[in-house]
Amino acid sequence: MDFRTKTEIEDFEHRLHHSDKILVMGSCFADHIGGRLKHMKFRTIVNPFGVLYNPLSIAEGLTRLTICQPFTEEELHEFPDGGWNTWLHHSHYSHPNKHTALSAINDSFSRASRLLAEADVLIITFGTAWVYHLNDTNKVVGNCHKIPERHFLRQHLHVQEIIDTYTILLQKIEKVNPKLRILFTVSPVRHLKDGLHGNQLSKSTLLLAIDDLCRTMPDQCYYFPAYEIVIDELRDYRFYAEDMAHPSKQAVDYVWQCFAKHFIDKETQSFMQQWEKVTRALEHQPFRPDSDEYQNFIVQVLTKIAELKEQYPYLEIEEEINRCHSLRRIDI
Numbered sequence: 243m244d245f246r247t248k249t250e251i252e253d254f255e256h257r258l259h260h261s262d263k264i265l266v267m268g269s270c271f272a273d274h275i276g277g278r279l280k281h282m283k284f285r286t287i288v289n290p291f292g293v294l295y296n297p298l299s300i301a302e303g304l305t306r307l308t309i310c311q312p313f314t315e316e317e318l319h320e321f322p323d324g325g326w327n328t329w330l331h332h333s334h335y336s337h338p339n340k341h342t343a344l345s346a347i348n349d350s351f352s353r354a355s356r357l358l359a360e361a362d363v364l365i366i367t368f369g370t371a372w373v374y375h376l377n378d379t380n381k382v383v384g385n386c387h388k389i390p391e392r393h394f395l396r397q398h399l400h401v402q403e404i405i406d407t408y409t410i411l412l413q414k415i416e417k418v419n420p421k422l423r424i425l426f427t428v429s430p431v432r433h434l435k436d437g438l439h440g441n442q443l444s445k446s447t448l449l450l451a452i453d454d455l456c457r458t459m460p461d462q463c464y465y466f467p468a469y470e471i472v473i474d475e476l477r478d479y480r481f482y483a484e485d486m487a488h489p490s491k492q493a494v495d496y497v498w499q500c501f502a503k504h505f506i507d508k509e510t511q512s513f514m515q516q517w518e519k520v521t522r523a524l525e526h527q528p529f530r531p532d533s534d535e536y537q538n539f540i541v542q543v544l545t546k547i548a549e550l551k552e553q554y555p556y557l558e559i560e561e562e563i564n565r566c567h568s569l570r571r572i573d574i
Contacts, residue, residue: 249475257507268367269295271429278498282514290354292332295369297404299384301411307355308418312348321387329383369429371399371447404451425464426452430472432487468497540569
């Protein structure tokens with residue numbers, strides 16, 4: 243007897259290969275999945291603007307990437323959260339020095355813009371259908387940067403508003419990169435400040451908009467049910483963090499396993515198994531790091547890394563190679 247309802251997941255028509263280039267944008271859940279892709283050495287950029295929760299801010303960032311429009315000093319503001327930043331970027335870009343902040347913002351932007359033009363897959367994770375309009379300009383902001391809420395107008399997006407925005411956006415993206423496939427997800431992180439009913443309304447709005455886009459553009463748009471996996475299949479508070487809003491590591495691990503099974507090809511899954519052994523070996527804490535036994539173990543790890551590099555020449559594994567060399571005795 244099965245005591246749970248398993249999520250039906252359609253296999254991705256164009257399964258990801260390890261050589262694919264991937265851009266990931268959206269909520270903090272996008273950070274989780276994007277982080278797994280980077281850990282497995284996919285050529286991936288994750289959230290070049292930092293975490294963005296609402297569809298309109300994500301669309302604004304992607305639109306700028308398609309037209310390669312860097313940020314200017316005039317777009318920077320000095321915020322209470324720690325320095326200079328834009329209304330679009332996450333607070334981790336904030337810096338007390340205006341020029342340092344702008345340099346970091348545009349360095350990240352340039353890398354992402356180049357990647358978008360040649361990427362194979364764009365993963366977009368919507369977090370909420372609520373947006374904040376700045377009262378002075380009516381601009382939708384990606385981050386409020388600890389500015390008091392009285393300076394904003396909070397609005398719940400309509401389904402059609404999201405559809406219209408992304409229909410135009412995806413047409414622009416197609417002109418820049420016709421081969422790009424867009425994979426939508428909805429974050430399973432619950433926005434409890436909206437109340438349980440309000441959170442469901444928000445997530446439903448996002449799901450309806452994505453469903454319409456996938457139906458009208460089936461060759462370009464796809465959906466991965468991360469939300470359904472956590473909310474329905476893992477419907478137990480043991481799969482949540484202490485705040486009862488974010489999925490636990492165990493839940494994220496399970497979502498990643500589902501993603502890999504249905505969206506990543508067999509050859510790459512084989513590589514991932516091999517690479518996981520390498521990373522676990524490097525995390526091993528020996529009792530005697532200078533022993534011959536451990537030194538031979540490190541040589542074996544280096545040999546395995548070299549074999550993988552020969553098989554996958556594009557791998558960026560200098561960090562792991564340097565880590566191995568730092569663990570070796572000088573006299574070897």
